[in-house]
Amino acid sequence: GENVEQHPSTLSVQEGDSAVIKCTYSDSASNYFPWYKQELGKGPQLIIDIRSNVGEKKDQRIAVTLNKTAKHFSLHITETQPEDSAVYFCAASTLGGASKLTFGTGTRLQVTL
Amino acid sequence: DAGVIQSPRHEVTEMGQEVTLRCKPISGHNSLFWYRQTMMRGLELLIYFNNNVPIDDSGMPEDRFSAKMPNASFSTLKIQPSEPRDSAVYFCASSFRDASDEQYFGPGTRLTVT
Numbered sequence: 001g002e003n004v005e006q007h008p009s010t011l012s013v014q015e016g017d018s019a020v021i022k023c024t025y026s027d028s029a030s031n032y033f034p035w036y037k038q039e040l041g042k043g044p045q046l047i048i049d050i051r052s053n054v055g056e057k058k059d060q061r062i063a064v065t066l067n068k069t070a071k072h073f074s075l076h077i078t079e080t081q082p083e084d085s086a087v088y089f090c091a092a093s094t095l096g097g098a099s100k101l102t103f104g105t106g107t108r109l110q111v112t113l
Numbered sequence: 114d115a116g117v118i119q120s121p122r123h124e125v126t127e128m129g130q131e132v133t134l135r136c137k138p139i140s141g142h143n144s145l146f147w148y149r150q151t152m153m154r155g156l157e158l159l160i161y162f163n164n165n166v167p168i169d170d171s172g173m174p175e176d177r178f179s180a181k182m183p184n185a186s187f188s189t190l191k192i193q194p195s196e197p198r199d200s201a202v203y204f205c206a207s208s209f210r211d212a213s214d215e216q217y218f219g220p221g222t223r224l225t226v227t
Contacts, residue, residue, distance in 0.1 A: 043220055044204075095213040100158050101158065
């Protein structure tokens with residue numbers, strides 16, 4: 001089955017700096033890669049996703065890049081703000097049918113003033 | 114829409130007792146997922162329903178765990194008998210189509226088994 005590894009497990013950045021979280025996956029058939037943000041006491045919430053037919057996707061301050069050859073994808077947050085502090089999870093799956101999401105182990109991001 | 118609704122939000126029970134967690138997915142969503150989150154194992158998929166039918170239950174840890182979805186608006190996750198190692202936060206999520214659609218998570222049930 002799919003195995004998703006995520007690094008780093010914790011990340012501290014100063015407000016205004018950029019943050020990068022990286023994930024690798026094992027199943028070359030995977031073609032859907034979402035990122036979820038989990039705030040304290042809440043369930044994860046989708047913030048951005050990318051499908052294998054594109055190499056990069058951007059939504060305001062967040063962007064995701066995908067390298068299918070190397071089987072890794074990354075989340076980039078620019079101009080970080082205190083409200084970006086949360087746990088971020090990457091995930092991978094194959095589109096459609098019975099495929100399920102396999103989550104990474106999470107990155108705790110702390111944005112300091 | 115109220116989002117995915119889970120109850121109870123917190124449950125404390127003694128080892129050996131039966132625990133039932135409840136979930137109401139978003140209306141119109143066709144897939145429902147039960148996840149377990151712990152510090153050690155992260156976020157694990159327990160079971161996935163599509164159109165009320167279990168599609169993948171390979172994540173259900175053992176026979177003590179069972180899940181049902183009697184209709185499109187309700188699902189339960191039951192643990193009988195419960196053990197201290199079952200202590201975790203259990204999330205229910207739903208999506209419009211399948212696992213590759215955006216999954217909307219509920220607030221979770223924090224289960225403590227003493």
